[in-house]
Amino acid sequence: MSVGVVGGYGTLGYMLGNFVYPSGESNRGWMFVCTLDTLAPGASLDFTAPDGAKIVVARQESGETAESFLALSSVCPHLGCQVHWESQDQRFFCPCHNGAFDRQGNPLSGPPKAANQSLIRFPLKVEQGLLYVEVPLESVVPRDANHRESGVA
Numbered sequence: 001m002s003v004g005v006v007g008g009y010g011t012l013g014y015m016l017g018n019f020v021y022p023s024g025e026s027n028r029g030w031m032f033v034c035t036l037d038t039l040a041p042g043a044s045l046d047f048t049a050p051d052g053a054k055i056v057v058a059r060q061e062s063g064e065t066a067e068s069f070l071a072l073s074s075v076c077p078h079l080g081c082q083v084h085w086e087s088q089d090q091r092f093f094c095p096c097h098n099g100a101f102d103r104q105g106n107p108l109s110g111p112p113k114a115a116n117q118s119l120i121r122f123p124l125k126v127e128q129g130l131l132y133v134e135v136p137l138e139s140v141v142p143r144d145a146n147h148r149e150s151g152v153a
């Protein structure tokens, strides 16, 4: 009888888990970005997720926790141009229409400000001196393309 009770709770937990964390998010995972000492305070680097998402990772403080870093989509929400971090002005800038975002990705000026469009933010974590970002893991290559390349119909 106790096996049935445990099994019932397990099923309930599974169903609740699917409700709280929808399956659409299950294709996300943590990817290595760099060692902490690679990115000096004020510096940034470009990162591309397996699904093709363009991300800029910036170190905004000298601390050694994830809170010292920020990962934002480098695709402008206005019309899709690439934004870059300008450490001298402490902002992300889009050269296409002079759109600007603060260090948290909130719109400061230009069309993104007028439309209240922020940069998409990605979660970060630090483990043993290594920085990781949580991103979509799906490849940009359609499954059909993989089948054609391998000769599988």
Ligand code: FES
Pocket: 076, 077, 078, 079, 080, 081, 094, 095, 096, 097, 098, 099, 110, 111, 112
């Ligand atoms: Fe960035 Fe227009 S595409 S401001």
